[in-house]
Amino acid sequence: MMREREPDVPEQIPGEDSPLTADVSPEVADVVEEFMTEAAEQNEAAKESAVVPGKPLPYISFEKVSKSFGDAHVLQQVSFCVLPGETLCILGRSGVGKSVSLQILMGFLKADSGKVRVAGEDICGFTEREMQGIRRKVTMVFQNGALFDSITVGENVAFPLRERGDLGEEQISQVVKGLLEMVGVAGMEDLLPSDLSTGMKRSVAIARALASQPEAILYDEPTTMVDPLMGQLLGNLIERLKRQLHLTSIVVTHDMRFAKKLADRVVFLHEGKAQFFGTIEEMERTNDPVLREFLALDELVLPV
Numbered sequence: 472m473m474r475e476r477e478p479d480v481p482e483q484i485p486g487e488d489s490p491l492t493a494d495v496s497p498e499v500a501d502v503v504e505e506f507m508t509e510a511a512e513q514n515e516a517a518k519e520s521a522v523v524p525g526k527p528l529p530y531i532s533f534e535k536v537s538k539s540f541g542d543a544h545v546l547q548q549v550s551f552c553v554l555p556g557e558t559l560c561i562l563g564r565s566g567v568g569k570s571v572s573l574q575i576l577m578g579f580l581k582a583d584s585g586k587v588r589v590a591g592e593d594i595c596g597f598t599e600r601e602m603q604g605i606r607r608k609v610t611m612v613f614q615n616g617a618l619f620d621s622i623t624v625g626e627n628v629a630f631p632l633r634e635r636g637d638l639g640e641e642q643i644s645q646v647v648k649g650l651l652e653m654v655g656v657a658g659m660e661d662l663l664p665s666d667l668s669t670g671m672k673r674s675v676a677i678a679r680a681l682a683s684q685p686e687a688i689l690y691d692e693p694t695t696m697v698d699p700l701m702g703q704l705l706g707n708l709i710e711r712l713k714r715q716l717h718l719t720s721i722v723v724t725h726d727m728r729f730a731k732k733l734a735d736r737v738v739f740l741h742e743g744k745a746q747f748f749g750t751i752e753e754m755e756r757t758n759d760p761v762l763r764e765f766l767a768l769d770e771l772v773l774p775v
């Protein structure tokens with residue numbers, strides 16, 4: 472298999488428990504700390520307000536969602552949900568509709584039928600303008616990063632900060648510097664996205680997502696097709712974001728070790744159906760032969 476070289480991965484990968492701001496330079500630490508605290512508090516408040524006596528409402532859900540392209544019935548009555556602050560991993564072989572599911576949640580594709588809730592709202596009849604409001608709360612990190620190619624890394628991350636309209640230039644450049652340090656690509660402000668490896672583009676995409684102080688992040692195969700060290704860095708970062716920012720997350724992944732570490736629940740897509748939806752513990756006890764085969768295959772590919 473072809474592996475690309477990752478020239479600038481830090482030698483030290485921050486541990487799972489390392490505070491997000493541990494690697495941020497002292498001169499921007501205060502500004503960045505404040506920015507991240509603001510985000511964490513907002514998410515915690517959102518989590519609490521979602522609880523109706525004893526029963527949290529899903530932050531994101533699919534209810535019997537179907538989607539076809541011509542004769543290809545990619546999703547057939549698929550249901551799953553994610554509670555506020557939880558992480559859902561979407562598992563399944565290539566081509567089962569994992570990316571399509573994320574694109575439906577972002578409103579880039581429309582479901583043919585069924586109910587789609589995002590940020591607690593039924594987005595089915597939403598206009599593009601209404602979806603833009605949703606996309607301020609829920610951001611997606613694409614496999615290739617989907618950065619703006621013609622502007623620098625720093626400007627990419629500054630983009631959501633400028634959109635807010637309440638931050639000065641000095642504050643913006645401090646937050647950008649700090650966010651890049653936080654995700655392991657310190658000092659790369661002036662590079663263009665084309666100068667970066669796939670893994671670094673994903674790191675920058677995560678920094679850009681964080682700059683919008685989202686309530687939820689959807690990641691499409693964040694640790695796939697990068698150097699193992701970069702995969703570990705990205706995996707730990709996602710874990711720290713979940714724990715320290717109370718972010719609601721959906722992670723499409725093939726990496727079962729990562730899923731076991733991260734997921735509160737998993738949904739396994741197979742032949743258009745949600746073949747399994749439940750906790751990791753329930754998944755490990757399952758007798759479902761299709762899921763067992765998937766899990767066994769994965770252990771072969773990824774020896775522990």
Ligand SMILES: Nc1ncnc2c1ncn2[C@@H]1O[C@H](COP(=O)(O)OP(=O)(O)O)[C@@H](O)[C@H]1O
Nearest residue numbers: 540543545563564565566567568569570571572
């Ligand atoms: N915009 C599209 N138009 C037509 N077919 C699509 C489109 N997007 C995805 N598909 C098809 O839907 C199926 C599921 O794709 P995808 O969600 O990307 O799979 P994966 O689970 O690997 O992410 C594939 O067969 C793919 O070819």
Ligand SMILES: [Mg+2]
Nearest residue numbers: 569570571691
């Ligand atoms: Mg995909």
